[in-house]
Amino acid sequence: MLIEVKNLVKEYTGGLFYKRTVKAVNGVSFSIKQGETLGLVGESGCGKSTVARLLLMLIRPTSASIRFENTELTVKSPAELQKLRKEMQIIFQHPQQSLYPRRKIYEAMAEPLRIHKLIKRKEEEKEKILQLLNDVGLLKEHLERYPHELSGGQAQRVAIARVLALKPKFIVADEPTSMLDISVQAQILELMKKLQREHNIGMLFISHDLEVARAVSNRIAVMHQGRLVEIGDSEQVFMKPQHPYTKYLTDTTLKLEEKQRFMG
Numbered sequence: 498m499l500i501e502v503k504n505l506v507k508e509y510t511g512g513l514f515y516k517r518t519v520k521a522v523n524g525v526s527f528s529i530k531q532g533e534t535l536g537l538v539g540e541s542g543c544g545k546s547t548v549a550r551l552l553l554m555l556i557r558p559t560s561a562s563i564r565f566e567n568t569e570l571t572v573k574s575p576a577e578l579q580k581l582r583k584e585m586q587i588i589f590q591h592p593q594q595s596l597y598p599r600r601k602i603y604e605a606m607a608e609p610l611r612i613h614k615l616i617k618r619k620e621e622e623k624e625k626i627l628q629l630l631n632d633v634g635l636l637k638e639h640l641e642r643y644p645h646e647l648s649g650g651q652a653q654r655v656a657i658a659r660v661l662a663l664k665p666k667f668i669v670a671d672e673p674t675s676m677l678d679i680s681v682q683a684q685i686l687e688l689m690k691k692l693q694r695e696h697n698i699g700m701l702f703i704s705h706d707l708e709v710a711r712a713v714s715n716r717i718a719v720m721h722q723g724r725l726v727e728i729g730d731s732e733q734v735f736m737k738p739q740h741p742y743t744k745y746l747t748d749t750t751l752k753l754e755e756k757q758r759f760m761g
């Protein structure tokens with residue numbers, strides 16, 4: 498198994514005058530095989546982003562077992578985790594935020610290669626960047642631009658290229674297309690599917706949209722108020738939902754589709 502999560506729990510403590518504890522994630526378990534995509538769906542605030550960050554140990558769980566290729570991550574030191582991070586990457590909702598505004602795209606794409614010392618000669622760096630550019634469907638001219646000179650879709654392609662450069666085994670994609678127009682969204686989803694297949698990457702694909710998750714995922718897990726209420730084969734979950742909350746999600750998706758058809 499590529500990644501195996503057991504009993505993931507994350508409590509946040511807050512409140513200015515009275516201490517309040519929120520159980521953002523409450524006993525979540527799942528596993529993902531190499532080359533498989535698991536979709537994680539649920540409404541805003543159900544705990545999806547918290548799961549995303551916990552899986553890569555960007556934040557620490559209150560309690561859990563998180564195994565990546567049979568290595569328990571929760572007992573690792575920050576330095577040890579740093580070494581593993583090359584293999585486990587994350588793609589965020591706002592690609593522009595992961596890029597330095599004053600650095601050209603060439604530099605943004607060279608950065609992971611340099612940090613992880615993946616390039617020996619300068620010419621090799623250029624070659625590798627041109628190859629990555631091609632893989633994600635960008636043009637040479639984009640390399641000379643600054644992040645604000647790219648569209649949202651192009652910026653997300655740069656973010657994907659930066660992640661691919663490291664040849665990760667596992668990617669968490671946290672609502673990677675939710676800020677994009679529908680047509681661009683479809684292109685980026687196609688690209689992610691293609692790259693994930695070609696490189697045999699395991700992926701946790703997070704979305705509030707069941708239809709989007711269904712388009713890219715082998716299996717879907719449905720999250721509600723910090724818990725997984727259903728997990729199964731994508732088509733099964735979509736066509737024959739078992740839990741009332743999944744039924745509610747599929748009903749709203751289908752109603753929306755009907756409305757869009759009616760509106761032309």
Ligand SMILES: Nc1ncnc2c1ncn2[C@@H]1O[C@H](COP(=O)(O)OP(=O)(O)OP(=O)(O)O)[C@@H](O)[C@H]1O
Nearest residue numbers: 509510511519521540541542543544545546547548
């Ligand atoms: N740093 C934090 N401190 C306190 N509470 C937090 C923190 N981060 C998240 N929460 C709370 O944890 C719960 C889950 O949040 P989370 O962001 O994981 O949900 P989500 O499903 O990803 O929602 P969204 O799609 O809106 O980001 C929410 O109730 C949220 O308010």
